[in-house]
Amino acid sequence: MNLVKRLKICVFTFALLFIGTAVNAQITNDITHEEAFTALLAAKKNAEDSNVLVNIAVVDAGANLKAFIRMDESYLGSIDVAIKKAKTARYFNMDTGKLGELTQPGGIIYNIELTNNGMVSFPGGLPIKNKDGKIIGAIGVSGGTIEQDRAIATVGAKSILE
Amino acid sequence: MNLVKRLKICVFTFALLFIGTAVNAQITNDITHEEAFTALLAAKKNAEDSNVLVNIAVVDAGANLKAFIRMDESYLGSIDVAIKKAKTARYFNMDTGKLGELTQPGGIIYNIELTNNGMVSFPGGLPIKNKDGKIIGAIGVSGGTIEQDRAIATVGAKSILE
Amino acid sequence: MNLVKRLKICVFTFALLFIGTAVNAQITNDITHEEAFTALLAAKKNAEDSNVLVNIAVVDAGANLKAFIRMDESYLGSIDVAIKKAKTARYFNMDTGKLGELTQPGGIIYNIELTNNGMVSFPGGLPIKNKDGKIIGAIGVSGGTIEQDRAIATVGAKSILE
Amino acid sequence: MNLVKRLKICVFTFALLFIGTAVNAQITNDITHEEAFTALLAAKKNAEDSNVLVNIAVVDAGANLKAFIRMDESYLGSIDVAIKKAKTARYFNMDTGKLGELTQPGGIIYNIELTNNGMVSFPGGLPIKNKDGKIIGAIGVSGGTIEQDRAIATVGAKSILE
Numbered sequence: 001m002n003l004v005k006r007l008k009i010c011v012f013t014f015a016l017l018f019i020g021t022a023v024n025a026q027i028t029n030d031i032t033h034e035e036a037f038t039a040l041l042a043a044k045k046n047a048e049d050s051n052v053l054v055n056i057a058v059v060d061a062g063a064n065l066k067a068f069i070r071m072d073e074s075y076l077g078s079i080d081v082a083i084k085k086a087k088t089a090r091y092f093n094m095d096t097g098k099l100g101e102l103t104q105p106g107g108i109i110y111n112i113e114l115t116n117n118g119m120v121s122f123p124g125g126l127p128i129k130n131k132d133g134k135i136i137g138a139i140g141v142s143g144g145t146i147e148q149d150r151a152i153a154t155v156g157a158k159s160i161l162e
Numbered sequence: 163m164n165l166v167k168r169l170k171i172c173v174f175t176f177a178l179l180f181i182g183t184a185v186n187a188q189i190t191n192d193i194t195h196e197e198a199f200t201a202l203l204a205a206k207k208n209a210e211d212s213n214v215l216v217n218i219a220v221v222d223a224g225a226n227l228k229a230f231i232r233m234d235e236s237y238l239g240s241i242d243v244a245i246k247k248a249k250t251a252r253y254f255n256m257d258t259g260k261l262g263e264l265t266q267p268g269g270i271i272y273n274i275e276l277t278n279n280g281m282v283s284f285p286g287g288l289p290i291k292n293k294d295g296k297i298i299g300a301i302g303v304s305g306g307t308i309e310q311d312r313a314i315a316t317v318g319a320k321s322i323l324e
Numbered sequence: 325m326n327l328v329k330r331l332k333i334c335v336f337t338f339a340l341l342f343i344g345t346a347v348n349a350q351i352t353n354d355i356t357h358e359e360a361f362t363a364l365l366a367a368k369k370n371a372e373d374s375n376v377l378v379n380i381a382v383v384d385a386g387a388n389l390k391a392f393i394r395m396d397e398s399y400l401g402s403i404d405v406a407i408k409k410a411k412t413a414r415y416f417n418m419d420t421g422k423l424g425e426l427t428q429p430g431g432i433i434y435n436i437e438l439t440n441n442g443m444v445s446f447p448g449g450l451p452i453k454n455k456d457g458k459i460i461g462a463i464g465v466s467g468g469t470i471e472q473d474r475a476i477a478t479v480g481a482k483s484i485l486e
Numbered sequence: 487m488n489l490v491k492r493l494k495i496c497v498f499t500f501a502l503l504f505i506g507t508a509v510n511a512q513i514t515n516d517i518t519h520e521e522a523f524t525a526l527l528a529a530k531k532n533a534e535d536s537n538v539l540v541n542i543a544v545v546d547a548g549a550n551l552k553a554f555i556r557m558d559e560s561y562l563g564s565i566d567v568a569i570k571k572a573k574t575a576r577y578f579n580m581d582t583g584k585l586g587e588l589t590q591p592g593g594i595i596y597n598i599e600l601t602n603n604g605m606v607s608f609p610g611g612l613p614i615k616n617k618d619g620k621i622i623g624a625i626g627v628s629g630g631t632i633e634q635d636r637a638i639a640t641v642g643a644k645s646i647l648e
Contacts, residue, residue, distance in 0.1 A: 028385070030352045033234050060232075061352070062386020063562050065241050068230035070222075072195050079227050091563025105591045108632050114604045116566045238387050239415025242440045267429045280438045308432050357558050384556075389565050392554035394546075396519050403551050 031137035035160045036067035043156030054143030055082035063090040078142035085125030085140030097123030124149030193299035197322045198229040205318030216305030217244035225252040240304035247287030247302030259285030286311030355461035360391035367480030378467030379406035387414040402466035409449030409464030421447030448473030517623035521646045522553040529642030540629030541568035549576040564628035571611030571626030583609030610635030
């Protein structure tokens with residue numbers, strides 16, 4: 001009993017020492033709704049110029065939906081795909097297509113798409129970075145070919161830097 | 163038996179006649195993404211003028227998400243509430259607040275909110291009608307008081323008629 | 325056709341004007357894992373001093389799980405309740421017990437608990453604020469009476485200011 | 487009828503005999519929250535020493551969440567992956583990486599990841615054993631490479647024996 005008590009004290013002393021290093025609150029950067037709109041409209045314009053019908057979703061730094069639009073006649077199934085692409089890109093801070101290279105049969109993170117309430121691992125999702133290169137959100141595009149989706153997402157993500 | 167046969171023939175003749183007049187497939191009226199954007203921006207402007215931070219969602223005639231925006235600093239929990247308000251308004255073609263009058267304990271459709279993957283039965287969701295009075299979609303607003311949400315949704319829904 | 329085109333141009337000009345007001349990126353404050361740990365341990369110590377067995381969850385500014393502990397012999401069902409209390413407190417930036425005053429039968433947001441994948445509207449969830457009063461996360465406690473849960477959560481939330 | 491009655495009596499006498507030998511209820515070994523914390527902190531320290539940002543989850547013998555921490559700047563998507571790795575390791579009492587060898591296309595338990603509300607079948611999840619070699623819980627780590635995740639999880643799992 002005495003030993004257990006001592007152990008407990010040890011664990012928590014250890015824990016408290018650990019906490020001792022905590023000093024400054026974390027300052028993060030989050031996309032604004034104006035930036036989200038800018039990205040949405042830039043992506044939409046690019047889609048129209050390319051004659052592609054897409055759904056476009058933008059999530060914030062916390063992977064929560066910030067802005068969305070579905071172009072007329074675009075796929076209904078692309079609503080969820082676009083949102084999940086944006087979330088996935090923020091969940092792992094990468095191009096969703098890059099993730100997909102690792103999730104194939106035999107890949108090192110095979111079937112990771114089954115986590116996080118369903119993820120998308122093909123192109124069309126991209127992190128959005130601010131001028132300092134910090135990730136502040138992500139964009140997801142669905143409706144065209146994967147190359148088209150990625151190209152449109154790229155235009156959207158870059159638009160906030162102009 | 164003969165009677166039944168005759169009856170069947172009658173039914174099918176009747177059905178064919180019916181179909182004959184339906185040669186032209188059902189013509190529906192669906193909100194365009196331009197109209198959805200118009201509603202979104204009008205609602206957002208009204209929210210800003212009233213100093214209210216809201217999430218705004220627009221769904222189409224099929225109750226599928228068409229456009230969405232979350233204003234900076236508005237509630238994270240309002241993302242889902244705004245979308246569900248818009249969907250609920252289209253699911254039953256009515257002001258979500260009206261629905262709520264019927265879903266209280268003892269009400270005739272008590273707890274109907276549990277269906278459709280979760281519905282919202284307080285004000286802030288409204289059908290969007292075109293100039294002919296046909297419902298073409300719905301709008302959902304969440305983040306202010308229920309009176310504010312309803313007022314903002316009303317402005318959004320009416321904006322496409324102007 | 326010409327009219328539609330003009331309308332489209334109008335909508336987007338309007339949208340772009342809107343965007344014109346976007347300038348500075350949003351700077352947000354997010355809880356650190358050291359702070360989350362501090363809150364967790366302070367709450368746990370308070371629970372032990374009060375002889376209450378609880379689950380304690382801390383979420384970040386994006387309502388994502390940051391830290392969690394379940395005390396031995398505490399309720400299994402409280403895992404999810406504690407996490408949902410923390411999320412709910414951040415979703416609507418308020419004491420979950422305050423939310424509950426509005427969600428009762430006849431309340432203005434009756435049954436809102438059905439949104440956001442299930443929310444909790446009784447005491448035990450509280451926002452966590454930094455020294456400047458900005459909300460940087462939330463804490464949820466479940467396992468004792470609602471008064472005990474709220475008291476323990478309060479100790480946890482305040483601990484990061486000491 | 488009499489025969490049936492006799493048979494019933496037999497069955498219950500048999501059952502009672504059986505229960506007689508089971509007087510002592512099943513004795514299980516379950517991880518304590520102190521041990522869970524020890525594992526969490528040891529894993530976290532190892533991650534920091536290796537400059538890896540991870541999420542760490544510990545589940546108990548019942549595969550229920552016992553402790554969790556997400557290091558600052560680690561992947562948001564790793565919250566769920568870490569928890570699912572820990573659960574998977576306990577669901578089948580094995581290194582999640584070992585499970586993955588059997589779940590590939592053509593494997594004997596192909597796509598078993600789809601069960602249990604989503605499992606993870608790549609390295610980073612490990613059972614936690616007590617000094618007698620009995621499994622008392624499991625640990626899941628996500629955020630680094632699969633080799634890093636497994637190494638960190640190993641340190642965490644072993645820490646409770648020291």
